[in-house]
Amino acid sequence: MAGGLGALLGIGGGIVLVPLLVLGFDIPLEQAVPASLMCVVANSCAAAASYVENKLSDLRLGLTLELATVMGAIVGGLVAAFVAEAMVAVVFGLFTLFVSLQMLLLRAPLQEPVTTTDYVPVNYPLGISGSFVAGGLSALLGVGGGPLKVPLMSYGMRVPFKVASATSNLMVGVTGAASVAAYAWRGHLNLGLVAPLVVGVLAGASVGSRLMPKVPTAVLKKLFAAVLLLVAGQMLWKGGEGLWPSLWK
Amino acid sequence: MAESMEVNEVGPSMHGVHPTVTVTEAGPPVRNAQAQAVALPAPEAFPETFPETFPETFSDEPLTQPDAQPRARRWAARVGKGERWIARMLRTGAVMSGGMFVASLALELLPRDESVHVAIDLLRKGAASMLLVTPVARLAMAGTLLGLRGEWRYTAIAAGVLALLALAVGAGFQA
Numbered sequence: 001m002a003g004g005l006g007a008l009l010g011i012g013g014g015i016v017l018v019p020l021l022v023l024g025f026d027i028p029l030e031q032a033v034p035a036s037l038m039c040v041v042a043n044s045c046a047a048a049a050s051y052v053e054n055k056l057s058d059l060r061l062g063l064t065l066e067l068a069t070v071m072g073a074i075v076g077g078l079v080a081a082f083v084a085e086a087m088v089a090v091v092f093g094l095f096t097l098f099v100s101l102q103m104l105l106l107r108a109p110l111q112e113p114v115t116t117t118d119y120v121p122v123n124y125p126l127g128i129s130g131s132f133v134a135g136g137l138s139a140l141l142g143v144g145g146g147p148l149k150v151p152l153m154s155y156g157m158r159v160p161f162k163v164a165s166a167t168s169n170l171m172v173g174v175t176g177a178a179s180v181a182a183y184a185w186r187g188h189l190n191l192g193l194v195a196p197l198v199v200g201v202l203a204g205a206s207v208g209s210r211l212m213p214k215v216p217t218a219v220l221k222k223l224f225a226a227v228l229l230l231v232a233g234q235m236l237w238k239g240g241e242g243l244w245p246s247l248w249k
Numbered sequence: 250m251a252e253s254m255e256v257n258e259v260g261p262s263m264h265g266v267h268p269t270v271t272v273t274e275a276g277p278p279v280r281n282a283q284a285q286a287v288a289l290p291a292p293e294a295f296p297e298t299f300p301e302t303f304p305e306t307f308s309d310e311p312l313t314q315p316d317a318q319p320r321a322r323r324w325a326a327r328v329g330k331g332e333r334w335i336a337r338m339l340r341t342g343a344v345m346s347g348g349m350f351v352a353s354l355a356l357e358l359l360p361r362d363e364s365v366h367v368a369i370d371l372l373r374k375g376a377a378s379m380l381l382v383t384p385v386a387r388l389a390m391a392g393t394l395l396g397l398r399g400e401w402r403y404t405a406i407a408a409g410v411l412a413l414l415a416l417a418v419g420a421g422f423q424a
Contacts, residue, residue: 038380042343045383049339052332059332059391063406066388070413077417173384174414180381181418191373195350198380202347 004208006043006201008215009165009224011146011172015231017197031190034183037176038194039201044173046205047212051166054213061121061159062167065131069145069175072135079136086239088140092148093235099151100228103221121157130156138175146172147231150224161217165224331394335387342383349376385414 005016017039021032051057121127130152134145146168153164183189212220353372359365392407 038377041380041384042346045339045343045346045380045387048387049336049343052339053336055332059335059395060400060403063388063391063395063403063410067406067410067413070410070417074413074417170387174388174410177381177384178414178418184377184381185418189377191370191377194377195353195373198350198376199347199354202343205343 001204004204004211005223005227006040006047006169006205006208008208008212008220009146009150009227011150011168011224011227015147015227015234019234021193027193030188031193034180034189035193035197037180037183038189039197040176041173041180042198042201043205044169044171044176046202047209048166048170048173050206050209051169051212056163056166056213057170058121058159058163058167059170061127061153061157062170064124065127065149065153065167066171066174068128068131069135069138069149069171070178072132072137073139073175073178074135075132076136076139079140083140085140086241088137088239089235090239092137093232093239096147096228096235097232100225100232103151103225103228119158119160119163121153121159123157127152127157135175138179145175147228151228161221161224162212165212165220331398334394335390338390339383339387342379342386346376346380346383349373349379385411 001016005011017036018029018032021027021035022029027035048057052059131145131149134148134152137148138145149168149171150161150164153159153167154161157164159167180189349372353369353376356365356369356372388407388410392404392411395407396404
């Protein structure tokens with residue numbers, strides 16, 4: 001399910017896997033996060049192969065935004081010690097809540113291009129700065145950049161939603177691989193846990209990437225909005241956990 | 250005849266052929282070609298002989314290979330081929346790594362002894378390494394392919410991303 005959802009929406013699938021592993025299987029968070037990141041990489045490889053072949057992924061846009069994302073991730077890693085994580089989580093949670101509600105409630109905020117090839121990305125400064133923020137959030141909060149980058153490309157840069165999703169899918173693989181490498185370096189990667197998860201995610205991603213071109217964009221947007229609501233809930237919970245004790249004091 | 254056009258035998262002015270093109274298949278080069286230059290009437294005087302004049306600008310398509318595909322088509326074919334290579338590489342990485350993980354899971358069904366344990370460990374480490382290398386290799390390949398197409402800006406961006414990733418992983422950051 002995580003693989004299918006990740007491939008359909010370009011968010012990697014970690015947002016589903018981490019709570020499932022921690023709450024459903026009592027796996028410690030420090031093992032669940034790298035295992036989930038490994039699944040994000042697997043999902044990206046399997047789904048992106050199909051999207052690149054079908055010309056749904058924009059390689060040039062992906063490369064450009066990838067640079068900003070990695071830079072943001074490095075800066076995020078550097079400033080992590082000086083930033084209140086709970087506050088960042090609350091701000092990100094509120095932002096994702098706003099985007100998801102906008103996607104769910106507004107009928108058609110922007111005119112979607114007719115075909116997935118008939119578009120020219122606009123507003124590169126917004127896209128690059130947004131990707132920088134997405135990279136920073138990825139390092140600070142451990143969330144993939146997908147939930148931020150897909151709406152950014154789709155609404156901010158006027159890229160068709162399916163292209164935005166496929167391009168995000170392509171990008172999360174690289175940042176995910178770097179993150180897993182960092183965890184593996186510290187010995188937090190449990191391959192016994194990763195093996196069955198990756199097999200399942202690869203199967204799900206294969207199905208999801210075949211389904212995505214056929215699913216109507218409106219349905220994908222609603223699904224994405226629902227997943228964003230889940231992300232918002234997680235972030236607000238995470239932020240609340242960190243903020244409430246200090247408020248009570 | 251006031252209005253005339255100079256044409257020589259080496260470069261005859263043929264309809265649809267660039268005037269600078271030399272048709273080598275026509276036979277051995279004509280000796281003393283300049284001496285054989287003749288004056289012909291202007292095309293306006295004989296519209297049935299010269300139905301239309303040459304276009305102002307000529308395509309820079311090579312004319313030495315008449316069966317060659319137009320440049321735009323060749324370009325599109327090359328672009329498509331490059332994308333297919335990237336897709337093939339991603340799929341190979343995913344399938345091989347998935348296959349190794351499946352094999353490691355299948356080995357778990359066998360009675361546990363030292364050799365099985367070592368095989369499982371090796372398969373899983375190999376699969377994980379392959380999975381992690383695949384997107385990075387994709388990035389390098391995309392940069393190289395775009396560079397080969399002359400889009401050096403993207404090659405530089407890909408090189409920058411790779412350098413930053415190496416820096417981030419080396420420094421132990423979670424990029």
